[in-house]
Amino acid sequence: MRAVSETGYRVNAAARDLRQRRARSILILAPNLSNTFFSRIFAAVQEEASAAGLTVQISDSRIGRDRILSLGHDGRADGIVLLDGGLEPEVVNGWQLPLIQLSEWNDAYVAPHLGIDxxxxxxxxxxxxxxxxxxxxxxxxxxxxxxxxxxxxxxxxxxxxxxxxxxxxxxxxxxxxxxxxxxxxxxxxxxxxxxxxxxxxxxxxxxxxxxxxxxxxxxxxxxxxxxxxxxxxxxxxxxxxxxxxxxPRAEMGRIAAKRVIDMIRCLHREGLGPSEDPTQSIEASxxxxxxxxxxxxxxxxxx
CATH class of the missing domain: 3.40.50.2300 (Response regulator)
Structure with a gap:
């Protein structure tokens, strides 16, 4: 500790995350970013992610197959909130990242789903x-x-x-x-x-x-x-x-973010992992x- 004090050493968070292969980021994929339906979901995910020390990236899911293919392998995100059920199953299932389907769903995706009935x-x-x-x-x-x-x-x-x-x-x-x-x-x-x-x-x-x-x-x-x-x-x-x-879009966004964060922590052995059922329904009115x-x-x- 004396050496730390004398040298003025500071932890390099970016280097640590690079070594641990962590981006400390959640990616939201939605099919039409101009759709007003998504606004409260985006805000709620951002709030939960910030509380957990994570950033949020938002991207249009219709950016092209080649770019979509790279998402789960380029190290830019630790987990994904997916609002599009129209992507190719082999692409989504090949990402190998903690992922939750929100609102839309596809039974061919190997990922939990959260939404209303x-x-x-x-x-x-x-x-x-x-x-x-x-x-x-x-x-x-x-x-x-x-x-x-x-x-x-x-x-x-x-x-x-x-x-x-x-x-x-x-x-x-x-x-x-x-x-x-x-x-x-x-x-x-x-x-x-x-x-x-x-x-x-x-x-x-x-x-x-x-x-x-x-x-x-x-x-x-x-x-x-x-x-x-x-x-x-x-x-x-x-x-x-x-x-x-x-x-209840804000509630949907909060729950989705919490579940992805739980999955990320489980993957990196920081917690006990998610306890909720794989598929969860939220009541509409x-x-x-x-x-x-x-x-x-x-x-x-x-x-």
Whole structure:
């Protein structure tokens, strides 16, 4: 210790981490960084990582196969939070890093999954429309092969059948334009054939549907009730305020970060390792606002 004091020695953390092959960093991979859904997740992962002395890198998962292939082998991260279930399984399984699937999932990935029950959450939306007296309902779905979109569509159809409702599905995606196109298609239907309740696969899609409906002279929820999915930050500030399925994104981000950190510590023998079940579900909830109301016009009002 006298030698340390006399020489002014300081631990070189970078050299130590290099020797231990540690980056002290978590990588978040998401399919579209501009998507407002991810913001609270990113912030929550950053908060937990900082508390554990780790940094966070955020990257778009659609950066190209060659760059994706190198992620698990270039020493830039100790663990990965993956928000994209559309990557090639052989690539993801070849990374050999602590990894958790968050929100989206792929059964072919050898990694735990954390997220909500999208099928059950969609049922909440249909149940709400049924309680308001809507019998003819429409779902604006997400991308055709997206695992979240499939689960939400299936939940919508299953709950509609259970309640003997008349469902229809418009294939779209999670964007504003998909919602707007669905509204134009809805408006072209004969009045008696127009669904009075619409459930969109995302909030952005619901915003597109509502704004286009208003531009065409219809009222929400007077002519049509609209429900979104996600409860993004400005859903309650939209006009009308959006009824939607709330995903606890901050909680999801915190839990995902903690589990990856536990896996990293287990790998480096700094702790006992993760104790949670490999797959974990977080409860979603319905938030009722002013974009939904009783079926008062159109087919349901007539019947």
């Amino acid at each position: 999208n099928h059950a959450a969609a049922s909440l939306a249909v149940e709400h429309l049924a309680e308001l007296g809507h019998h003819s309902v429409m779902h604006v779905s997400g991308p055709k092969h997206n695992v979240l979109a499939v689960a939400r569509r299936d939940g919508f159809l299953a709950e509609s059948a259970k309640r003997a409702m008349e469902p229809s599905v418009f294939s779209g995606d999670f964007t504003l334009e998909a919602g707007a196109e669905a509204a134009r298609r809805w408006a072209r239907l004969p009045v008696l054939d127009r669904p009075t309740g619409v459930f969109c696969a995302s909030d952005e899609c619901a915003f597109g549907f509502i704004s286009e409906s208003v531009h065409m002279g219809y009222t929400v929820p007077g002519d049509v009730s609209v429900i979104g999915f996600d409860d993004i930050d400005f859903a309650d500030r939209f006009l009308p305020a959006l009824t939607t399925i709330h995903q 319905l938030v009722v606002r002013s974009s939904t109301g009783p079926a008062s016009r159109g087919r349901d009002a007539v019947t």
